[in-house]
Amino acid sequence: MSEVANSLINDLVDDLAPVRTLKPSGGMAVAAILTIAACSGVAFFMGVRGDLAMGMAHEMFFLRSGVLLMLGIATAFAAANMARPGVGNLNRGWIWALVTAGLFPLTAIAMSMVNGAPIEALRPAEGMKCLTISGLSALAIGGGLTAWLRQGAPTSPERAGWLVGIASGALGAAAYNIYCPFNDIYYIGLWFTLPVLVSAIVGRIVVPRLIRW
Amino acid sequence: MIANEETLRHLMIKAQGGDRQCYTSLLTECEKWLRRYYARKINPAEVDDLVQETLISLHRKRASYDPTKAFLPWLAAIGRYRWIDGLRKIYRHEHGELNEELVADPQDEDVTAKVSLERLLGMIPDKQADVIAMVKIEGLSIAEAAAKTGQSESLVKVNIHRGLKKMSALIESE
Numbered sequence: 001m002s003e004v005a006n007s008l009i010n011d012l013v014d015d016l017a018p019v020r021t022l023k024p025s026g027g028m029a030v031a032a033i034l035t036i037a038a039c040s041g042v043a044f045f046m047g048v049r050g051d052l053a054m055g056m057a058h059e060m061f062f063l064r065s066g067v068l069l070m071l072g073i074a075t076a077f078a079a080a081n082m083a084r085p086g087v088g089n090l091n092r093g094w095i096w097a098l099v100t101a102g103l104f105p106l107t108a109i110a111m112s113m114v115n116g117a118p119i120e121a122l123r124p125a126e127g128m129k130c131l132t133i134s135g136l137s138a139l140a141i142g143g144g145l146t147a148w149l150r151q152g153a154p155t156s157p158e159r160a161g162w163l164v165g166i167a168s169g170a171l172g173a174a175a176y177n178i179y180c181p182f183n184d185i186y187y188i189g190l191w192f193t194l195p196v197l198v199s200a201i202v203g204r205i206v207v208p209r210l211i212r213w
Numbered sequence: 214m215i216a217n218e219e220t221l222r223h224l225m226i227k228a229q230g231g232d233r234q235c236y237t238s239l240l241t242e243c244e245k246w247l248r249r250y251y252a253r254k255i256n257p258a259e260v261d262d263l264v265q266e267t268l269i270s271l272h273r274k275r276a277s278y279d280p281t282k283a284f285l286p287w288l289a290a291i292g293r294y295r296w297i298d299g300l301r302k303i304y305r306h307e308h309g310e311l312n313e314e315l316v317a318d319p320q321d322e323d324v325t326a327k328v329s330l331e332r333l334l335g336m337i338p339d340k341q342a343d344v345i346a347m348v349k350i351e352g353l354s355i356a357e358a359a360a361k362t363g364q365s366e367s368l369v370k371v372n373i374h375r376g377l378k379k380m381s382a383l384i385e386s387e
Contacts, residue, residue: 001241001244001245002261004261004265005244005261005264005265005268008265008268008269009237009240009241009244009268012236012240012268012269012272013233013236013237013240015272016228016231016233016236016272017231018229018230018231019229019275019276020276021229021276021277021278021279021280022276022277083277084277084278084279084287085277085287085290085291085294085384085385086279086282086283086286086287086290086385087286087289087290087293087327087328087384087385087386087387088286088327088328088385088386088387089286089290089385090385090386151276151277152274152276152277153270153274153277153290153291153294155290155291155293155294155381155384155385156381156382156384156385158381158382159382213270213273213274
């Protein structure tokens with residue numbers, strides 16, 4: 001072994017301190033806490049949709065919540081898992097959750113092709129509010145997840161960026177979802193897809209720079 | 214002789230707990246393993262630097278090792294990440310002689326075959342792998358690689374860029 005390598009090894013050994021191994025459950029806990037905080041913020045500042053407050057929520061609310069949470073959890077788990085690299089570790093289960101979530105915009109597009117463009121159902125003013133609040137929630141959740149991921153060693157920062165972006169967008173939209181009173185497929189297909197899409201793109205652009213090692 | 218998977222795993226678990234003696238043994242064994250891992254996969258003049266950078270990454274990211282899993286796939290993922298990073302930085306360097314002592318892959322053949330750099334190169338199209346090998350590993354110029362493969366110089370550059378990008382997305386693939 002060369003003298004330089006020997007000296008490097010000595011330096012690294014001198015610097016050794018015990019470490020707690022990184023577990024994906026840590027990243028999931030960060031995402032869960034921030035999602036609950038975002039839900040609490042929405043409930044406190046904006047309120048909860050009427051039918052949910054009365055304990056008789058519309059079936060579309062459950063469908064939408066389930067799909068957003070499933071997408072958020074699957075992608076957050078895949079992102080958290082990337083903190084611990086290993087050849088043969090690829091986790092692709094999140095793709096199925098993404099395909100399922102894609103059913104909302106695809107159904108909206110198909111329905112509007114059959115029934116004509118549903119301009120009234122799109123409600124741009126309420127939609128922009130949805131995008132803004134979901135986006136702010138996504139920012140907080142994505143920020144926490146990124147900070148946690150920085151401790152790990154993701155070998156594909158680009159993929160990690162997509163995953164963090166999709167996870168935080170879906171969980172952020174799930175938080176706003178407890179306020180949003182609209183149930184029609186056109187509104188959901190557009191205004192609950194956009195935050196996930198925008199967040200995914202922002203994640204892909206911003207996160208890799210922050211987690212590269 | 215390089216320690217086997219089980220020994221390396223045991224040393225790493227002890228090192229995560231702060232055992233300096235085990236950590237010294239682990240780093241010494243990893244240095245030997247990496248030297249063979251990178252042999253013939255990068256310009257020989259770059260091997261020392263690459264091994265050292267990988268050891269520093271191992272040190273900085275040691276909390277990311279999952280003690281319930283095998284050690285070499287983790288080390289190989291870090292090794293592949295640093296290797297692609299190293300290939301990106303290389304343009305044209307003095308081309309050293311290949312060190313014949315180091316051409317053999319590390320032992321633990323079953324594990325090594327799955328995590329090897331050869332396998333990663335094999336996952337991208339041949340035209341990309343060929344120009345990466347010529348320019349980034351053998352040290353040929355872009356013009357020389359273009360003449361040898363029949364690709365235009367700009368296509369060689371594009372193929373190198375695309376190949377490295379594709380490999381970096383496949384680091385954890387077997």
